[in-house]
Amino acid sequence: MSAGNTLDDTDTLKILIATDIHLGYLEKDAVRGGDTLVTFDEILRCAQDNEVDFILLGGDLFHDNKPSRKTLHTCMELLRKYCMGDTPIQFEILSDQSVNFGFSKFPWVNYQDGNLNISIPVFSVHGNHDDPTGADALCALDLLSCAGLINHFGRTMSIEKIDISPVLIQKGDTRLALYGLGAIPDERLYRMFVNKQVTMLRPKEEEDSWFNMFVIHQNRSKHGATNYIPEQFLDDFLDLVIWGHEHECKIAPARNEQQLFYVSQPGSSVVTSLSPGEAVKKHIGLLRIKGKKMNMQKIPLKTIRQFFIEDVVLGDYPDIFNPDHPKVTQKIEAFCVEKVDSLLDVAERERIGNPHQPEKPLIRLRVDYSGGFEPFNTLRFSQRFVERVANPKDIIHFFRHREHKERNDTKINFEKFANKSSEGMTLRVEDLVKQYFETAEKSIQLSLLTERGMGEAVQEFVDKEEKDAIDELVKFQLEKTQRFLKERSIDAIEDKIDEEVRQFREIRRKNMAEENEEVKEAITRARAHRAEGKGVSSFVSDDDMDCMNSIDERNADSDENTSLPTRGRGRGSSRSQSSSTGRGGSRRGGRSSGKETGKESKGSSSRAYKTPVVTQTKNKSIREAFKASSQRPASTISTEIIISDDSDMDDVSLPRSSKLNQRTSSISASFSKRDSKGVSFYDDDEEDDEDEYDPFKSSTSSRRARR
Secondary structure, eight states, rough: OOOOSSOOOTTTTTEEOOOOOOOOOTHHHHHTTTHHHHHHHHHHHHHHHHTTTTTEOSSSSBSSSSOOOHHHHHHHHHHHHHHSSSSSOOEEEOOOHHHHTTSSSSSSSGGGGGTTBSSEEEEEOOOOOOOOOOTTOOOOOHHHHHSSSSSOOOOOOOSSSSOOEEEEEEETTEEEEEEEEEEOOHHHHHHHHTTOOOOOOOOSSSSSSEEEEEEEEEEOOOOOOSOOOOOGGGGGTSSSEESSSSOOOOOEEEEEEETTTTEEEEEOSSSSOOSOOOOOOOSSEEEEEEETTTEEEEESSSSSOOEEEEEEEEOOTTTTTTTTSSSSHHHHHHHHHHHHHHHHHHHHHHHOOOSOOOOOOEEEEEEOOTTTTTOOOOOHHHHTTTTTSSOGGEEEEOOOOOOOOOOOTTTHHHHHHHHHHHTTTTOHHHHHHHHHHHHHOOSSSSSSSSSSHHHHHHHHHHHHHHHHHHHHHHHHHHHHHHHHHHHOOOOHHHHHHHEEEEHHHHHHHHHHHHHHHHHHHHHHHHHHHHHHHHHOOOOHHHHHHHHHHHHHHHHHOOOOTTTOTTTOOBBHHHHHHHHSSSSSSOOOOOEEESSOOTOOOOOOOOOEEEEEEOOOOOOOHHHHHHOOOOOOOOOOOOOOOEEOTTOOSSSSSOOOOOOOOOTSSOSSSOOOOSOOOOOOOOOOHHHTTTOOTTSSSSHHHHHHHHO
């Protein structure tokens, strides 16, 4: 970062930066109800005193999606007080404002409105607390925008592709390209970045002469595999990123050595959680930009309620506390009283004498009582500090580290993974599955599947909601083992069969490439099944229903051992007809064919008739497959979806998918969208049936349960 020329002149843009103000937080609290409004008043007054060109907010101006009338009224009152006036605007907008503010009924910047007199324009993106909702996709910022008090930008309604068009601002010789993106669910935005569905548009003329700044409101720290946005996803032509949503104040721009831009995280202006990150001193920033140089001046907020937090581990004081002592609880309580009193003394010394700063501080004492200690009564404890602390009910927080119980002398090193998680890494499901089976006793070891294959299938089930991933992996490896045993032509002796299965499993474990193909094929089958359920239309006539029933009956009569792919939820004809009308079909509870005993027929989809795809492989045990005289080959649907999920790489590969069989609907290479308007595959009342398919039960027990 270059300090540049910090003197204010006609070429220097001065911008006040703030994020996560959370107006209305705890507004009904008798002590803390007005904290956010007092701080917002200070922020706007600071902008006026420093004669900034405009104010830039990074989301979560309001704490609630529907703020109260009091909160909204006070916000509008303060904006009108500080941001309206006769002071001329020193910069101009060069971009197409109908694109930048296209969601507004007044698609132009507010200071150019002939009916308004704006002295300090306010530009803001929405956050996850005040995001657009409802049929009209409105939020509280839209009300302020309609009133001409702020300029709401960075909105997008598309879930297929995002094009971020910058607000082009020029003051003298300084040109600023201001990009903004309001809050989007992190998993969806992560997926769109991976699929290269997010594009940041650049000015056609003199690209290198613009200072590029991006305002984003997403998770910056890693909370899950896809529940954050890595900085490496952002374009490297950016110069500065203003990161909202994270409440810890890290406003000093930090350089990303890989993408070569700077990231500033202003943090929140109010304490919304009693955590260590909120105890960091709160600041706002005064950003000066001249040409391609910038300077960030930290301005401490003086009206923030003081917050002090301290951890106490009782086990660290063996000379003071003995868990076997009869009065150890009283000693612990007296010790905590001393700690709180010391924190209150520190708060008194650090109080700067600002008349607008709240008098009562926030105090948090986290007590680890592991080692046989017992917690004391926190309500009685809080009564001592009602008149001195703003949060008397939340002063003490007791916790203890859980000790993992050992079973059958089996030790699984979960602490190793926990330590990695605390360092910013994430527990992966496949790692836990592998760790479990590697350390489990012999009686519960996998005999057919491999640990890696099972881990990948469970990961698909958990992270991507592929409900058939485990089922299809079991079926696929079962079929492959059956073919292997037939080719070996060994005697039908249990010990020999078990030995051959073990050898075959070891061969697959050593062949990593082949195992990858197996997992990929199983996941492909699961996605193909899901595509079949979603690719149906919405109209079913009585004639079509009768036609489907007759087809099901003929299929059942022709081959009693052939089952249709009902994803483990096959029913008789009567059940199929009743469930087929659950969403948009004809009447519910249709005619029964009377041929449902001992047979399974595929229930028609809840929308329209579609010719069923017959899977001719029956789910048998190994021994049944070996003794069988013949077996029809399973009809497979070949497709491949490759998704790069490496957040540490610069180049993110696009998912690639091949064409499916003609009988199967085509599926998208991107992840499935949970909020899309697709047809649900299962009827609601089918989900609660007791005879739900279990992929780890044998087909014999499944048929017995359905009878």
